[in-house]
Amino acid sequence: MKTDTRDKILAYIRENKSTTAKGMAAFFIISPQALFKHLKILLESNLIGKTGAVPRVQYVPLFLEAVDTPAFRWASAASAVEPPPNWYCPTNDVWQGRLQRVAPSLLRSGFDTGAVGLIAGVIGEISDNCFTHNIFAWPDIPGCWFEIEIAKKYLRCYIADRGRGILTSLRAARPQLATHTQALLVALTERISGRLPEARGNGLKFVLAALGQLAGDTGEFIIQSGPARFRHQLPVSRAVSSHISETAAYLRGTYAELLIKI
Amino acid sequence: MRIDISKFGATLVSRPLGREAALGLMASALKPLPEGELIELDFSKVLVLTPSWTDEFLQVLHANYGQRIKILPSDNPSVRLTLETIGEPTE
Numbered sequence: 001m002k003t004d005t006r007d008k009i010l011a012y013i014r015e016n017k018s019t020t021a022k023g024m025a026a027f028f029i030i031s032p033q034a035l036f037k038h039l040k041i042l043l044e045s046n047l048i049g050k051t052g053a054v055p056r057v058q059y060v061p062l063f064l065e066a067v068d069t070p071a072f073r074w075a076s077a078a079s080a081v082e083p084p085p086n087w088y089c090p091t092n093d094v095w096q097g098r099l100q101r102v103a104p105s106l107l108r109s110g111f112d113t114g115a116v117g118l119i120a121g122v123i124g125e126i127s128d129n130c131f132t133h134n135i136f137a138w139p140d141i142p143g144c145w146f147e148i149e150i151a152k153k154y155l156r157c158y159i160a161d162r163g164r165g166i167l168t169s170l171r172a173a174r175p176q177l178a179t180h181t182q183a184l185l186v187a188l189t190e191r192i193s194g195r196l197p198e199a200r201g202n203g204l205k206f207v208l209a210a211l212g213q214l215a216g217d218t219g220e221f222i223i224q225s226g227p228a229r230f231r232h233q234l235p236v237s238r239a240v241s242s243h244i245s246e247t248a249a250y251l252r253g254t255y256a257e258l259l260i261k262i
Numbered sequence: 263m264r265i266d267i268s269k270f271g272a273t274l275v276s277r278p279l280g281r282e283a284a285l286g287l288m289a290s291a292l293k294p295l296p297e298g299e300l301i302e303l304d305f306s307k308v309l310v311l312t313p314s315w316t317d318e319f320l321q322v323l324h325a326n327y328g329q330r331i332k333i334l335p336s337d338n339p340s341v342r343l344t345l346e347t348i349g350e351p352t353e
Contacts, residue, residue: 092276092278096275096276096279099273099275100271100272100273102273103272103273103309103310104272113309113338114338114339114340115339116309116310117308117309117310117311117338117339117340117341118339118340118343120273120309120310120340121275121310121311121312121340121343121344124273124275124276124310124312124314125275125312125313125314128275128276128277128312128314131276132276132277132314202313202314202317202347202348203312203313203314205347206312206313206343206344206347209343209346209347210339210340210343213339213343
């Protein structure tokens with residue numbers, strides 16, 4: 001019975017994205033004591049997180065069961081429309097300007113200097129790929145969706161593009177790659193670049209290694225191209241292939257999501 | 263000669279900017295560079311370092327100054343991981 005209520009509370013938080021204890025107590029018609037008991041277990045299980053200070057604490061989902069975010073819907077939609085201006089970086093210089101604000105924001109929100117270097121580096125390398133691998137080759141909308149939400153000891157980041165995707169990019173260097181899953185595995189584990197004859201291809205290896213060093217933090221990392229999705233809770237391990245699966249939701253370009261709570 | 267890399271910025275990301283930084287350095291602080299003088303790269307004040315920026319930056323410097331480039335050790339995890347990822351030994 002308790003588990004049933006807890007599942008309903010979790011589903012409610014996931015559906016609403018962000019909600020207060022007062023709102024939940026009214027919705028479920030349960031005592032604050034009973035509600036906080038369920039919330040405490042959900043927090044300890046890292047299924048939800050808290051943002052804001054008393055009395056305006058918001059409860060947010062930490063691990064979404066399915067990827068259903070505005071950034072993902074934009075990247076996977078059949079028709080191309082410009083993202084909201086707050087998140088849209090049509091060119092490299094706009095993106096660089098916004099990227100420079102990430103590390104100072106993380107420091108202000110309570111992340112330590114070492115973690116900030118790794119996290120901002122991860123965000124930088126992933127979003128840099130949006131431009132590097134699609135310059136002069138954008139199929140429709142140029143640039144990337146660059147959405148960063150930073151609260152106290154909490155980061156949520158969505159990066160997406162409607163570019164060529166990892167498989168198409170890597171086939172320039174390795175024409176025998178047949179599937180999106182193979183391409184994603186190669187991109188995450190091998191030193192290879194789609195920009196032959198230049199010697200590149202370190203970015204995503206750095207990303208996984210950096211996320212493997214965030215041992216004290218909880219969170220999740222997702223990267224998807226085509227139907228192939230890598231999904232791993234932090235810290236990321238070296239067992240990459242067992243965390244790649246094919247999903248029903250397809251996108252031509254690339255989508256990444258990073259959630260971190262300290 | 264010691265070069266404080268943080269003068270290029272606190273968050274160093276992307277290849278074009280890494281290449282631009284190296285070319286700018288060659289045209290300013292390293293010109294002229296006395297015969298036999300080492301170039302010591304100090305990353306200690308950099309907040310965020312990435313392989314894309316660093317690989318391009320060091321490729322240009324290595325091509326022009328070879329063994330005269332020395333990278334000083336740093337405690338910053340993003341500096342250490344970046345140098346490890348691109349296979350650059352520190353002093």
